[in-house]
Amino acid sequence: MIRKVEMEIINMKQIALDTFEMELREEYITKHASPGQFIYISLPGYTLRRPISIADINKEKSVLTVLFKVLGKGTEKLSEFKKGMTLDVIGPNGNGFPVEEMRGETVVLIGGGIGVPPLYYLGKQLKHFGATVISVLGFQSKEHVFYEDAFSQIGETIIVTDDGSYGKKGFVTDILPDLPAFERFYSCGPKGMLKAVTEKLVTHNGYISLEERMGCGIGACSACIIPAKTEQGYKKICQSGPVFKAEEVIL
Structure with missing residues (x-):
């Protein structure tokens, strides 16, 4: 079940060119998220949230890790956040990988x-x-x-x-x-x-x-549709994905 929560930043560092690693602490999402799901982050001054894939989870410590690349003003803003600050997050979102x-x-x-x-x-x-x-x-x-x-x-x-x-x-x-x-x-x-x-x-x-720009992030809009081999002819990445069987969608 998706929840809106506050996640505390406990570590933030650059790990490669334009690439940052952020560790967040919060109990609910870290307990329920599975590989392939993502969190939906709100940034001050921006209407749309940013979807970011979950890179790692330590359930015992309630720590979730995300990695992101600075590609525009939104992710540049996110890279300026510091340890001790909090983020408004919705998650865990989407369907993950079977393992x-x-x-x-x-x-x-x-x-x-x-x-x-x-x-x-x-x-x-x-x-x-x-x-x-x-x-x-x-x-x-x-x-x-x-x-x-x-x-x-x-x-x-x-x-x-x-x-x-x-x-x-x-x-x-x-x-x-x-x-x-x-x-x-x-x-x-x-x-x-x-x-x-x-x-x-x-x-x-x-x-x-699939890594994709999204609107609502919960399937209420159609901003992240992809052609699919179904009767409807398409699927919403945020709702049906982001993970799909390889033969299920048309790239």
């Missing part, structure tokens, strides 16, 4: 840029339930890379950069043919990347998470 049925199976996480964060908590949960996790993470350049060590503690991690300044040069799709056999993939990132991944892995079972 429990992958016990004993091999799965691949495929992330691009700011689509990487929600895959971290997912990977931790998959490992907890007994899956073998391989992560393929794509970034623009060395300056944009984050969470490599964190993902490496979950399983094999491959970093790819567009310009080859770190890790392997190219795109995440270039790596996929060389991976060992796996039973499912989970992917989050720019729509172009998701399209390329799903086309490359069309014969595989997979789930994708």
